[in-house]
Amino acid sequence: MSGNRVAVVGVGQTKYAAVRGDVSLPGLLREAAYRALADAHLTMDDIDAIVVGKAPDFFEGVMMPEGYLAEALGAVGKPLFRVHTAGSVGGSTAIVAASHIQSGVHERVLTIGWEMQSCSEAMWALSFPLPFQQQLVAGAGGYFAPFIREYMRRSGAPDDIGILVALKDRLNALKNPYAHLHEPDITYDSVKESFMLWEPIRYSETCPSSDGAIALVLAGESAAEASAASSGVPPAWIHGTSMRSEPAMASGRDQVSPQASRDCAADVFSQAGITNPRQEIDVVEMYVPFSWYEPMWLESLGFADEGVGWKMTESGATQMTGDLPVNCSGGVLSTNPIGASGMIRFGEAAMQVRGQAGDHQIDGVRRALGHAYGGAAQFFAMWVVGSDKP
């Protein structure tokens, strides 16, 4: 990775819920932002600039909220910048924030991702009928389910791999006090018997609709070391960042393992000096909104060969006790404020490196991958963070 060194020195999350009726939209951001500042032992006065991101405005029906966020955050006069890359936006936003420091322009940048899905109906927003456009009368799951079916056909995976992913992530969420869904009674059978929504995706294999925000404080080398000395929590150094995109409709495109996904992973691992991701990455926070995307992304990111990612899930390798724990936080399957979901992956990766993850902490994490995707599986953002200075 080129440019000045950057580290995550503060992480703040809201409690995630279907409806956060107790706070306004800017209040939601404020809750995450001030927790991140407290974690970094900094105040808003120390922050040079703010970078925010959320999903397209029609998802929550609130247009261009960035216009008043500087005031709402108590940051009047500071540069405030918004990033737009659909569901991957949480990841891209953190990367843009990091670039403000890599470039030498700023020393300390606050970045926030959020979604207040209770403001509107994102499912409706994705399915409204316009006569001049193709109509997908099936919501987001209806878009992705055919590609999951195609993955199952190609790989010959057993039908229940998705059930295993959902069960793992929802059980992991019980160890994360911020997670939206806490389902202590969930079992293999309860997932299997849950209502089929978009065959082969069941209700319990689908992400919830959440309100919530996450904020990260990023700092350059000397600022990061000063913050860590004060807070007593080590920085998570950024070892690599990458973004890639591709058109939604293009001849030769493979929605099961998009070229942009494979290129993005290759780039971020190359920057981090990683040649064998399965061995060199200790923990992964991966964007899995529908259960089957775990094995699909394991292959696309290079953790498994094509067609056998499901064997890692089936063998338990991706459980917290396995050799490549995936989504110890409970993942998107347990918490999905869309515009925050990517940054939660990035932030949880940093928390693992900093030893901050509490009951869902994996011991001795040296390097972690945060991953996000969005749009029609066409936008990708990833970062590798580590305990050692790059």
Place this chain on the structure above:
Amino acid sequence: MPPADADRTVTPFPVGLWEQPQPSVPGEAADDAVQRIRVPASITYRYTPGAAPTRFLRGLAGKRILGEKDPVNGDVYVPPRGMSPIVGLPTTEQVELPDRGTLSAFCVVHIGFGVNAPPTPFVSALVLLDGAAVSLYGTLLEIPIEEVRIGMRVQAVWVDDDQLEPSFESIRYWKPLDEPDVAAELLKGHM
């Protein structure tokens, strides 16, 4: 690790951050405050589709499906957007495609969405028209769901002629064609 996280509860707010002002109108208790309302919204607007989509939508009104060709690779895009997403050049040559093709991918939808969705369960289908490079979205009917398979041949069912409009809604749905299946491997890259 910060002390506030030691007991693994959600960290507390800074003191005073969320204190609410007291109601200034006597008798208006804060404890029954309205927190959430549901408001219907609508918008009316004029839409200009652009040159290539205009040609395509006018075609639908005449029961014709007009794709446009990538000038370098020869791939035919439908619906056309006026440019090739691969090479970035304008598509200039129009190609009329048949209203039949191959089911390239599908899922079975068990929940209702939108005003145009058929009764559940139904098959949401991607249809690769013969001669096209990318698939169209549609609904597949007139077949038991358990018999639907990738590679099966399908044909458009149009609305009655007096109902035809420059709209995707001119194609009501897709139905099976009695022809041999296409190998699924041939559809890769064209879903």
